[in-house]
Amino acid sequence: MQLFVNDLTVMDFSYLCPRRGMVGESWIVDVILDGGLNEESMVLDFSKVKKQLKRLIDLHVDHKLLVPAEHAYSLINHDSQNDQVTVDFMRPEGRSIHLYCPPEAYAFIYADEVSMVSVSQYLKDIIATELPENVQGLTLMLREEVIEGPYYHYTHGLKKHEGNCQRIAHGHRSRVQVYRNEQADPACEQYWAERWRDIYIGTREDLVGQQHLHLSAQARQQDFSEHYLFSYESSQGLFELVIPKAESNIIDTDSTVECLAQFMADQHKQMQPGASFKVLAFEGVGKGAIAHA
Numbered sequence: 001m002q003l004f005v006n007d008l009t010v011m012d013f014s015y016l017c018p019r020r021g022m023v024g025e026s027w028i029v030d031v032i033l034d035g036g037l038n039e040e041s042m043v044l045d046f047s048k049v050k051k052q053l054k055r056l057i058d059l060h061v062d063h064k065l066l067v068p069a070e071h072a073y074s075l076i077n078h079d080s081q082n083d084q085v086t087v088d089f090m091r092p093e094g095r096s097i098h099l100y101c102p103p104e105a106y107a108f109i110y111a112d113e114v115s116m117v118s119v120s121q122y123l124k125d126i127i128a129t130e131l132p133e134n135v136q137g138l139t140l141m142l143r144e145e146v147i148e149g150p151y152y153h154y155t156h157g158l159k160k161h162e163g164n165c166q167r168i169a170h171g172h173r174s175r176v177q178v179y180r181n182e183q184a185d186p187a188c189e190q191y192w193a194e195r196w197r198d199i200y201i202g203t204r205e206d207l208v209g210q211q212h213l214h215l216s217a218q219a220r221q222q223d224f225s226e227h228y229l230f231s232y233e234s235s236q237g238l239f240e241l242v243i244p245k246a247e248s249n250i251i252d253t254d255s256t257v258e259c260l261a262q263f264m265a266d267q268h269k270q271m272q273p274g275a276s277f278k279v280l281a282f283e284g285v286g287k288g289a290i291a292h293a
């Protein structure tokens with residue numbers, strides 16, 4: 001017998017890619033369980049499927065940075081004294097990315113790329129150990145939301161958030177809608193899709209000098225004149241990130257979706273003061289903020 005649950009959850013995370021850098025993603029999860037019936041004549045109670053599987057997915061992927069641990073660019077070190085993990089992602093040509101964060105900020109995918117195949121295998125291995133005996137098979141299907149118009153992938157961290165959004169490198173794949181003088185404006189939407197393709201959105205007040213960072217020996221050999229350096233402390237610990245300027249956008253506010261929607265509306269207003277703008281900025285799938293300027 002097979003049991004299916006579609007739209008079990010949305011995983012919002014970022015991953016390291018040799019070509020694209022740091023990529024924000026939002027993947028929808030569908031599952032199929034194979035097994036015999038239990039004493040309730042069920043493969044597994046839907047409520048348990050939803051709660052237990054979502055809990056495991058949240059715990060192991062959601063709001064984390066996924067690192068392709070077997071890629072030659074990935075150098076990973078646990079600083080056991082401070083219980084912090086250093087990741088140096090040694091992309092060539094001045095495009096390296098460096099982090100120093102609590103272990104919970106990462107998921108290490110033992111593959112040379114982070115893909116739907118490697119992530120579903122990683123999750124399947126974790127979830128399989130927690131299923132009752134009558135459930136013998138598990139299929140996880142990951143997919144992107146179908147978005148008709150423009151969208152972008154961004155990564156950020158919300159240091160004031162009490163939950164996991166405080167992690168400095170988690171992200172989303174997000175649709176954007178812009179109305180100029182109350183008419184949908186595809187050119188404005190396309191502008192953001194291009195400006196924020198695979199972008200890190202950082203807050204100006206989190207920028208620091210190199211002397212404040214816990215850089216590894218490999219990182220210390222790099223020239224960081226074309227990188228931004230961020231550091232903040234929040235309830236889960238110390239978060240540090242070094243990322244190429246060319247793959248970042250600095251803003252003067254936090255990067256909540258409310259602030260991002262207002263930033264976009266204000267930028268359009270600056271470019272065209274005579275027009276009115278409404279921006280619907282999504283944060284992942286099915287939620288977001290609306291701002292006017």
Ligand SMILES: Nc1nc2c(c(=O)[nH]1)N=C([C@H](O)[C@H](O)COP(=O)(O)OP(=O)(O)OP(=O)(O)O)CN2
Pocket residue numbers: 010012062063158161165170255256257258283284
């Ligand atoms: N009003 C706002 N609330 C939250 C914002 C925000 O910008 N404005 N941002 C976040 C985080 O960035 C987070 O990444 C949002 O992800 P989400 O998956 O919705 O968070 P949850 O874990 O709470 O939801 P699940 O569906 O359970 O994964 C948070 N809030």
